[in-house]
Amino acid sequence: MAVAMFSAHAAQFRDDMAQRTLACTICHGKEGRAGPDGYYPRIAGKPAGYLYNQLLNFRDGRRHYGLMARLLDTLSDAYLLEIAQHFASLDLPYAAPPPPQVSEAVLQRGQLLAREGDAAAKIPACVRCHGPALTGVVPATPGLLGLSRDYLNSQLGAWRTGQRKAHAPDCMAQIARQLTPQDLTAVAAWLAAQPLPMDAHPAQALPRPPGIACGSAMLPAPATP
Amino acid sequence: MMKRAILAALFGVLVLAALVIFLNLRGEDEMHDALPTTPAAAETVSRGAYLARAGNCVTCHTDRGGAPFAGGRAIETPFGTVYASNLTPDKATGIGNWSADNFWRALHNGRGKDGRLLYPAFPYPNYTLVTRADSDAIFDYLRSVPPVQRANRAHRLRWPYSTQAALAVWRALYFTVGANHEERTQSAQFNRGAYLVRGLGHCSACHITRNFLGASSDMMDLSGGLIPMQNWYAPSLTSPAEAGVADWDLAQIEHLLQTGVAPRSAVLGPMAEVVLHSTQYLLPADLRAMAVYLKALPQTHEHDAAPVVTMSARMAERGAKIYDQHCAQCHGDKGEGVPGAYPPLAANRAVNLAVTANLVQVVLNGGFPPSTAGNPRPFGMPPFATVLSDADVAAVISHIRASWGNHAAPVSEFSVSQQRDTTGS
Numbered sequence: 083m084a085v086a087m088f089s090a091h092a093a094q095f096r097d098d099m100a101q102r103t104l105a106c107t108i109c110h111g112k113e114g115r116a117g118p119d120g121y122y123p124r125i126a127g128k129p130a131g132y133l134y135n136q137l138l139n140f141r142d143g144r145r146h147y148g149l150m151a152r153l154l155d156t157l158s159d160a161y162l163l164e165i166a167q168h169f170a171s172l173d174l175p176y177a178a179p180p181p182p183q184v185s186e187a188v189l190q191r192g193q194l195l196a197r198e199g200d201a202a203a204k205i206p207a208c209v210r211c212h213g214p215a216l217t218g219v220v221p222a223t224p225g226l227l228g229l230s231r232d233y234l235n236s237q238l239g240a241w242r243t244g245q246r247k248a249h250a251p252d253c254m255a256q257i258a259r260q261l262t263p264q265d266l267t268a269v270a271a272w273l274a275a276q277p278l279p280m281d282a283h284p285a286q287a288l289p290r291p292p293g294i295a296c297g298s299a300m301l302p303a304p305a306t307p
Numbered sequence: 308m309m310k311r312a313i314l315a316a317l318f319g320v321l322v323l324a325a326l327v328i329f330l331n332l333r334g335e336d337e338m339h340d341a342l343p344t345t346p347a348a349a350e351t352v353s354r355g356a357y358l359a360r361a362g363n364c365v366t367c368h369t370d371r372g373g374a375p376f377a378g379g380r381a382i383e384t385p386f387g388t389v390y391a392s393n394l395t396p397d398k399a400t401g402i403g404n405w406s407a408d409n410f411w412r413a414l415h416n417g418r419g420k421d422g423r424l425l426y427p428a429f430p431y432p433n434y435t436l437v438t439r440a441d442s443d444a445i446f447d448y449l450r451s452v453p454p455v456q457r458a459n460r461a462h463r464l465r466w467p468y469s470t471q472a473a474l475a476v477w478r479a480l481y482f483t484v485g486a487n488h489e490e491r492t493q494s495a496q497f498n499r500g501a502y503l504v505r506g507l508g509h510c511s512a513c514h515i516t517r518n519f520l521g522a523s524s525d526m527m528d529l530s531g532g533l534i535p536m537q538n539w540y541a542p543s544l545t546s547p548a549e550a551g552v553a554d555w556d557l558a559q560i561e562h563l564l565q566t567g568v569a570p571r572s573a574v575l576g577p578m579a580e581v582v583l584h585s586t587q588y589l590l591p592a593d594l595r596a597m598a599v600y601l602k603a604l605p606q607t608h609e610h611d612a613a614p615v616v617t618m619s620a621r622m623a624e625r626g627a628k629i630y631d632q633h634c635a636q637c638h639g640d641k642g643e644g645v646p647g648a649y650p651p652l653a654a655n656r657a658v659n660l661a662v663t664a665n666l667v668q669v670v671l672n673g674g675f676p677p678s679t680a681g682n683p684r685p686f687g688m689p690p691f692a693t694v695l696s697d698a699d700v701a702a703v704i705s706h707i708r709a710s711w712g713n714h715a716a717p718v719s720e721f722s723v724s725q726q727r728d729t730t731g732s
Contacts, residue, residue, distance in 0.1 A: 141371075156677040
């Protein structure tokens with residue numbers, strides 16, 4: 083009789099990080115696999131340093147989204163890092179990308195920018211920093227695949243206009259300002275159309291130094307027991 | 308005849324103006340502008356740091372992502388926006404050119420170094436109770452923080468609230484220079500608690516019932532009120548039906564202030580900021596003192612007539628369905644919650660409040676109790692703003708307010724929609 087009083091729901095409670103971060107996954111999708119429309123990006127499997135930087139960026143006003151900022155306002159740096167590490171540690175499959183909605187010429191321009199860059203326009207290739215497979219690099223460079231075109235467009239756009247910022251030096255802001263609207267659309271469309279490689283994990287290191295300095299947050303001091 | 312009437316009216320105005328001026332300046336001490344010549348003793352600085360915590364200066368005087376105490380945070384009021392000022396010891400833009408007397412007059416009398424009357428968004432109606440020794444210690448601490456050059460932003464208030472004359476009238480009506488009078492019949496603990504709750508802690512800045520001028524005839528009132536512009540309701544600390552703690556154990560009250568959670572409650576929203584930046588750092592003796600005082604607050608037992616408004620069958624069905632889909636996983640099929648993680652909704656005072664602003668806030672925007680030393684990894688409430696429509700939010704809250712022994716009136720779709728608009732979610 084006593085057992086019967088426990089509902090099916092109550093039995094689902096587990097004292098773990100997935101339980102603690104239900105406030106994140108309601109928008110970012112089950113286990114952080116991205117929301118249904120892709121506007122709330124995938125966070126599962128992104129490098130912990132990148133996720134931690136973004137949490138601080140929202141909390142400290144370098145990125146602007148009221149819902150995020152309000153959620154983070156009362157959380158400590160140490161806990162935000164733990165949340166970042168939790169999502170970074172998830173190793174989950176990716177869905178196949180949607181078919182591209184742009185012309186072949188646009189896709190080719192996007193691919194060129196991503197793989198080779200455009201030296202004349204002072205645009206480095208995405209692969210220089212985000213890894214040869216574009217799956218990101220530990221500890222703080224995000225992968226660029228598995229994200230929706232809308233999300234990529236809006237983020238690159240926000241970087242161009244100064245709406246989105248990162249810790250100084252803000253390397254991505256410099257690069258985004260070099261992109262013409264056409265180039266921005268092209269690279270976002272190409273990236274959003276790429277399937278993930280077999281090994282979708284962030285790279286452990288870049289083959290050669292990226293040649294551009296990027297800011298990042300200091301990690302919080304480990305909690306004293 | 309006419310002439311005499313005009314003269315009499317003029318005379319009346321003059322007398323009133325003189326009275327307002329008198330009421331605004333009475334109780335001021337002689338002021339010296341000489342700057343301190345010696346650095347403060349380390350002991351005073353650390354005492355001042357502690358007192359600044361107890362007064363939660365940092366929350367308002369720090370902008371999002373800005374340097375601590377450098378000001379700039381916008382405080383929205385029904386009369387316009389007030390911008391918190393720079394409290395760092397920068398000579399040009401902060402209080403680097405202030406004397407201890409100047410600081411005391413701001414805290415105690417609500418007048419700045421330049422003589423201007425200060426807006427009571429800065430809670431000097433409470434701080435006026437702070438002792439001179441504590442004021443000096445806080446001043447010494449602020450002189451020790453790194454100076455930050457950041458010019459103060461001019462307030463953006465509507466006329467006539469933007470004028471010093473209007474502020475002077477407000478002060479004549481509602482502000483009295485105070486002092487910390489101990490009640491001799493009460494314990495030292497009670498008196499210390501009263502000092503912290505009424506003075507530095509400025510609890511009544513939120514938990515007060517305000518009139519249309521943002522004031523109350525008793526600025527120390529704790530009978531609960533809607534925090535202007537924020538759409539959060541600071542519940543009454545003098546009502547057992549709201550947030551009165553007369554029947555709580557002292558240890559539970561202390562635990563809530565120290566960790567942000569208690570066996571059946573968690574703090575969210577503005578109170579989470581208070582625990583995060585202020586009360587979690589208080590010494591056990593001070594937390595005990597506050598608990599003793601709060602527990603002893605006289606409670607009003609208003610006869611709460613059970614609301615007879617019932618919701619439609621359709622709304623009830625919709626609410627139950629949404630509850631099962633989105634809420635029961637954490638809060639349980641019977642609103643029982645999970646001890647240590649999720650508060651119960653059954654027989655929860657916060658669920659049954661007549662003012663439903665907090666429930667709508669929490670369902671739309673979610674939130675975490677604060678990360679504190681005593682509860683470093685809080686469980687969070689998801690924001691449902693992107694998932695549920697206004698009608699859904701109204702239905703599920705109404706369902707919760709009518710289930711498992713709860714008996715509060717339903718919430719309308721209209722009130723959810725109004726609140727969604729004003730919180731920008």
